[in-house]
Amino acid sequence: MRRQLAAFSLSALAAVVPGLVSQSALAQDAQKVLASPSSGLNLSAIEAKVAAGDAAAAAGNLEQAKADYDSAREGAQNLTRFYRSLSGSFRGLDARIPREMDQKGRDALELQAKIDLRLAALLRRMNQPAAAVPLLVEVVQITTPANPMGQKAYQSLIELGFVTTPFAGGSAAGN
Numbered sequence: 001m002r003r004q005l006a007a008f009s010l011s012a013l014a015a016v017v018p019g020l021v022s023q024s025a026l027a028q029d030a031q032k033v034l035a036s037p038s039s040g041l042n043l044s045a046i047e048a049k050v051a052a053g054d055a056a057a058a059a060g061n062l063e064q065a066k067a068d069y070d071s072a073r074e075g076a077q078n079l080t081r082f083y084r085s086l087s088g089s090f091r092g093l094d095a096r097i098p099r100e101m102d103q104k105g106r107d108a109l110e111l112q113a114k115i116d117l118r119l120a121a122l123l124r125r126m127n128q129p130a131a132a133v134p135l136l137v138e139v140v141q142i143t144t145p146a147n148p149m150g151q152k153a154y155q156s157l158i159e160l161g162f163v164t165t166p167f168a169g170g171s172a173a174g175n
Helices: 002-016 023-027 043-058 062-090 096-125 129-143 148-160
Strands: none
Touching: 043 062, 043 096, 062 096, 096 129, 096 148, 129 148
16 A cells, blocks of 8 residues: 555656656655665765766866765755754654764765865865865864864865964874
8 A cells, every 4th residue: 555655646746747756766666766876865876976076077077076066065964954853853752763863964974074175175176275265174173173084174274374283183282
């Protein structure tokens, strides 16, 4: 009964909004559409968009790479927000769900930091260093200065001349 209802819903949606629901989605009505590794709202789909950006950057198509990275970044930010919202909604009701959402949120944040680093490097390559600064600051905030990604972002900020004091990894605290 549940499958029949899902198939009917997808068919009705396809009739109302042509092109929104693919024929393969109709054929695979029992499949979790948003869990597809190449499309949907999940980390794998975002990573696929990052890979497309990497390929475009390697081919010298910097504008396409930027568009792909921007799209991936937006997807990672959305996932983080959605997971955070779900986690809060279930707090105190079922501890398993907030734990799962918190982990998925951390994974999405880590992916966002990786995307931010790539996008910042691309912007520097496109001779737009000022546009890279907010992304690099965000990486430091997301990952902390003690994390290798945070250290790389801070080092880039030094290279750009935005900051001057090197980070000694906590060993020179207070100096």
